[in-house]
Amino acid sequence: MATSNNIPFVVNLDEEHATHLDIVGGKGANLAILFQRGFNIPHAFVITTNAFQYVLNNEETKNILSIIDNIDIDNIKELEDVSYKIKQTISNINLSNDLINLIINHYNKLCEKSNNINIDVAVRSSATAEDLPDNSFAGQHDTYLHVKRDNLIDKIKECWASLFTAQAISYRKKSNIDHKIVKLAVVIQEMISSEVSGVAFTANPITGLRNEVIIDSTYGLGEALVSGLVTPDHYEIFIDKYENIEIRVKNIGEKSIHIIGKSDGGTETLITDDNNKKIEALSDKYIIELAKLAKQIEKSYNYQPQDLEWSFNNEKLYILQARPITTLFPIPKNAHGQSDLRCLGSFGAVQGFLEPMTPLGESTIRTLLSCFLRILHINRITSVEDDISSNPLRHHICKSASNRLWIDITGVLTSPLVRFFPIARIDTGMG
The missing domain is CATH 3.30.1490.20 (ATP-grasp fold, A domain)
Incomplete structure (x- = not known):
């Protein structure tokens, strides 16, 4: 049987x-x-x-x-x-x-x-x-x-x-x-007897930035964190396209309690010692190790951002669970690994058309835009194609994400002609 x-x-x-x-x-x-x-x-x-x-x-x-x-x-x-x-x-x-x-x-x-x-x-x-x-x-x-x-x-x-x-x-x-x-x-x-555990997001779930890893950590089992019983340590790690890593944000949580396993089975909740409340649960070495591993896992899922549960025991890192982050808006094709910020305008929204486009509609608009570029004699340096490999020297202004067409207006906003509206002033926290 x-x-x-x-x-x-x-x-x-x-x-x-x-x-x-x-x-x-x-x-x-x-x-x-x-x-x-x-x-x-x-x-x-x-x-x-x-x-x-x-x-x-x-x-x-x-x-x-x-x-x-x-x-x-x-x-x-x-x-x-x-x-x-x-x-x-x-x-x-x-x-x-x-x-x-x-x-x-x-x-x-x-x-x-x-x-x-x-x-x-x-x-x-x-x-x-x-x-x-x-x-x-x-x-x-x-x-x-x-x-x-x-x-x-x-x-x-x-x-x-x-x-x-x-x-x-x-x-x-x-x-x-x-x-x-x-x-x-x-x-x-x-069962891993966790000394430190927590969650890691391979993209920022608030802003949507794909070049950030967000880590929350606490002492003991992660159950206290995922159940909302404890204020964890919070880290925001920036990783550029060359895989250089910078820990940009550190907020040390109180970690007032922690959960451990009992010798006769099950778990128990303990009060964290006052001294340990003020100490980071993770050292910089382990933060960077975890951030690198998180991005490797994301890459193995074809760059689908992941929500991970992890644990450290005896200086060894374990992944306990992985699930896709379901709340992020898709990014355009070929955008993975780009560390520079880009500003994309919704072509449909400008026209008051908020619904997804059909493949025929998207192809028609790309064709019309391509003709417009030829009229302006800039088609040799600018392309409406998604596939960067077709001509990597061109600036590819058209992007497709979630069956919608987006226009890359980063060059316009950062041009010397519009210095009064530099892209650096755009609040990336707005998503």
Whole structure:
């Protein structure tokens, strides 16, 4: 019973199935991709969506999805009552001995890799509709830290049940995501006893600048930070196209509490010593190491900006999670790696046309602009083409992003003829 429909119930991160979103969910797929690309990821395995589906086909649970279809999400009491009943049903279901033994066998192999006969693990939900470029389910499904062997199966069932919280059901309904196509895998990951941990954004999520890495750090586990329980240290790091790095902003947070693992499982919250509150959790050396690694990870995702969770233990850096940043407006093609600021004007907005352009419309406008450049006899130095390689000596004034056409007006604004409006005065914080 290790497989169903030729899809395994459990996979390791180095296996082919481990990168398939429909089998291991968003979190599991991202971890497997990073692991297979050689980044330092804690040892882990994934209980696949096929195991989840196998459990849902049980007599006790097979009617769950039909119940959800009839819920009125605006009726809070009904939503919470149905959610509670479903979660209780899944949490109390009896798994087959074959499935339990399969999971425990993989856990034992995880212990062997870690040279520890009874390691703590993180049990993380990994849904097929989370950690995607167009949706963010962050925080909706459960994660359990410092889980012991004896509690492993119970925590896995609780992760499955978290797919049916009132919040998750309501979010899917409002986002028009069919409950029947969303499945849940569970990542079982070696627990790193973090000395310092936090998050890193490979682009500035506020301004949208792609040449900045934003790092927040705190003592202990990152749970205190991502749950908003602590004011972390905050760093803004500038990286130019030559990969020169400069730490431009340092704000030392109070870090009033920190969370650590307990010897008998689970976590506990401690008050941070007054002296440590005033000390940076990360040295400059580790800030730069983390910023460089963050940009390497972004590059491996074809420059898709990433939201990373990380941890330092014994001077070793681990990546715990990676997900796309979903709030940034796309930048034009061939703009990655440019460290100089550019000012782009929306061609459509000037015309009062705010909707995305069709490919035919964009091609027509480029053709008209090209004719205009020839009339002005500047077509040899200026181009409307996106592909810089077609003629790298030309100034490419037309950019395409999010199916909209943009005109690069940086040269105009920085020209000596318009010194009264230098580009340096533009507030880049406006995004």
